Amino acid sequence: MRIRPARRSDLPLLQDIERAAGEPFRTLDMSAVSDDDPPPLDLLDDYRRAGRAWVAIASDDRPVGYLIADEVDGAAHVEQVSVHPSAARRGVGRALIDHLAGWAGDRRLVALTLTTFSHVPWNAPYYTRLGFRTLAESELTDGLRKIRAEEAEHGLDRWPRVCMRREL
Numbered sequence: 001m002r003i004r005p006a007r008r009s010d011l012p013l014l015q016d017i018e019r020a021a022g023e024p025f026r027t028l029d030m031s032a033v034s035d036d037d038p039p040p041l042d043l044l045d046d047y048r049r050a051g052r053a054w055v056a057i058a059s060d061d062r063p064v065g066y067l068i069a070d071e072v073d074g075a076a077h078v079e080q081v082s083v084h085p086s087a088a089r090r091g092v093g094r095a096l097i098d099h100l101a102g103w104a105g106d107r108r109l110v111a112l113t114l115t116t117f118s119h120v121p122w123n124a125p126y127y128t129r130l131g132f133r134t135l136a137e138s139e140l141t142d143g144l145r146k147i148r149a150e151e152a153e154h155g156l157d158r159w160p161r162v163c164m165r166r167e168l
Helices: 008-028 032-036 043-051 092-106 123-128 142-154
Strands: 002-005 051-056 063-072 075-083 111-117 162-168
Touching: 002 043, 002 092, 008 032, 008 043, 008 051, 008 063, 008 075, 043 051, 043 063, 051 092, 063 092, 063 142, 075 092, 075 142, 092 111, 111 123, 111 142, 123 162
Parallel strands: 075 111
Antiparallel strands: 002 051, 051 063, 063 075, 111 162
16 A cells, blocks of 8 residues: 555545545444535645645555544644545555654654544544554543534534544
8 A cells, every 4th residue: 555645636536535435424323424525625735735635545546545634732633534435444544544653753743643433333443453542531632622622513422422542
């Protein structure tokens, strides 16, 4: 699996990946997640221009997964990581997260963080297998609290969510 920085021409494909990756949520009665719009092109382009958007590519150089990240309270925060279902269970998500860990280490960031659904098998349980741990409420940084509040405003708190961290 090769990871490279996202290109401007990739951005519509990232939206397609996001839509396809949302479909399995329907099987969990979470159609609101499936129906949620992907990140807008201008937001994806902001991440790309900032050097915080990567794609996992197939042999034809076509993206099959992507990750966008922010720096939050001394950690690299996974804003979004999505893999097209046709490429699932092949280590694509792991490769993207490991790439972010290398990027974060180069910047002397101390950890990776993310927020996710606690009971969705390909969310919190998956990230636990990748070395993340669930943070207690008392461990949340101001930046993570702000992210969680924004998620709640967006309606994501209809299902249990957690903040997770992986030390580097």
